[in-house]
Amino acid sequence: MDIKIHGVKSYRSNGKKYYYHRKSGTRIKEKYGTLRFALKVEELNHICEPEKFGSIPGTWGALIEKYRSSEDFHRLAPRTKSDYQNIFSYLSNMRAAPLDRITPVSVEELKNHTLKERKRDFTNKMLGVLSLTFNFGIRNGLCKQNPVEKIRRIPRDKRKAPANRPWTNEEITVVLKNAPTAEIAAGIGLSAYTALRSGDVLSLKWSDYQNGLIQCQQSKTGDFVWVPVITELRAILDSMDRGPAFIVLNTHGKPYTSSGFQTQFQKLKRSLINQGKIGKGLTIHGLRVTVATRLAEAGCTINEIRAVTGHTTNDSVERYVRTVDQKRQAQTAMQKLEQSKYKSV
Template identity: 25%
Template sequence: MTRRLKYLAIDTDRHGNERIYFRRHGVKTRLRGPYGSDEFLTDYQKALAVDGRKPVQKKVCKEPERTSIRWLCVQYFKSSMFTSLDPRTQKVRRAILEKFCLNNNNDGTKPFAMLLPKHIRARRDDMSEFPEAANGMIKAVRQLYRFAINYDHHDGNPAEKVEYLRGNPEGLHTWTIAEVAKYEATHPVGTMARLALGLALYTGQRRSDLVNFGPNHVQDGWLVFRQHKGRKTKPVHLEIPIIQELQRLIDVTPSAGTTFISTAFNKPFTSNGFGNRFRKWCDEAGLFHCSVHGLRKAAASRLAELGCTEQEIMAITGHRTSKEVVRYTRAASQKLRAKSALSRMSSEAE
């Protein structure tokens, strides 16, 4: 035979006898010799026909114990309380609860009835460097046990007794007039970056709504839409006039897509994709601490400085309560009150 066959290993023993082995998939088989003989070829064909690989063992997911936290999470994920949530909220909450089950030597295997406030509080304190993440964990566990109570799996909510960590009371940075001007100087009229700024600043909406705005939302010079957040559980329908400056930006910015702001391929942005793109636009302007959500706060602050009431501001932002609006506009309200107070003092001095 002139051609060397595959999977063969040939050596000689201490007596000078030739040994021929067939090796494949970690299995070694002795073949009769000599190499090229009828016996060798017969054994080789038999060995070649046999798949020596071990059968792949399918992983069988072990059903969690009915008393475990993981089992409770699985039931929650199947419930309407969970499936009625916004898909992004579902994704985030599932990730938090799955991480909760894996931490601290696989806490998910422990009985959910034995979880106490002190256990959650300890987990919260371990996350104290990241207060928003810690508070997100507490909120997710609260919702898990609310499900447990509603579906008669448990009669108490240990997470309700755990306090949230105090984060930054002001939240994300609110853009100043100077920062808006710096961004505009970097991104001229006609660019997608400039239109994105205008949409955020002159509508006061979240990025999940900004990415959806398009000609189909315009009716007689008004933006008519339902806010994306809470659209399944607490829908908010808004009608906002398109002011002249925003209309100018829309008119001069080329777009072949179905939305006002689009990717380089004329496709609509996803909410996260737009957030990443806007982050780059801010960085290009040297505004490393600014974000698209900060423009929503800036819009509310400007309205407050113009003397708009909380109800008027809520009619733009879509907030159902004044709690967030007050937080957004606290500085602007203080400025207005200070101006009013000192103007009265000046009038008395005259």
């Protein structure tokens, strides 16, 4: 008589008994009652219910668990944690993969598969999270090498237009004027005149708007920023009925989710494009680019621009300054050429 093992079911067919792992439905081919059978059951338990049994030591799943319980992970901003968790969830199918079996060749295959399934930006983010997790494992003696170290990131197609181009002043005016509700206008206006990320805009409360300032703790970095409210934004906010909490509410009086607000913006954008009132390529994040570009055009220093946008390094801001400087120098050069074209060389 068989001893009942938790999580295992059996079937008899043609006089022969077969055993299956109940949760996964996987047939267990090892001989019933042996150590190999018990180890196989344990392995399948770890794979199917890692939150209950934990991951198998020496696997990708175990490395993730160690990293997520570390100070390295806990120190991350909430938005960054969420982004990393999204990557870990995407990679859940490889939780049981032994770390020494994850090689540069297998990572390259994963990169190509992900590129087809989730496009360039997500693929590069995934490679970055994989790499930092393996580096954590090396520092803590959990693995010996980083198989992502020499994997090339996917370059941007230079033939494509910028993903988040700046808006023109006319486009901002038209979109705000045609916004279906005051709340949607406020969401777009806050992005257009503060450079806050969309998620931070949607979390703003009326209590964050005081004494002519918008204050916000950035979800991505955890840092606080204070942005003076300029005339155009003040007109939008001061014309609204102040509710008890959030500024940007949907038609049910609830705060917009990011996807919900994007849906409303896309509807508005498509309508205005079809009417020929705005150009293609507008994005909400493009408003953040717009503010940074306008600040650079106004002659602001890198530190002044960072004080508004909340960037933590100079690299992201320097590109706006370089672009504006290039345009300004090109205009100066062509003016000199224009002025000298009737003079003998």
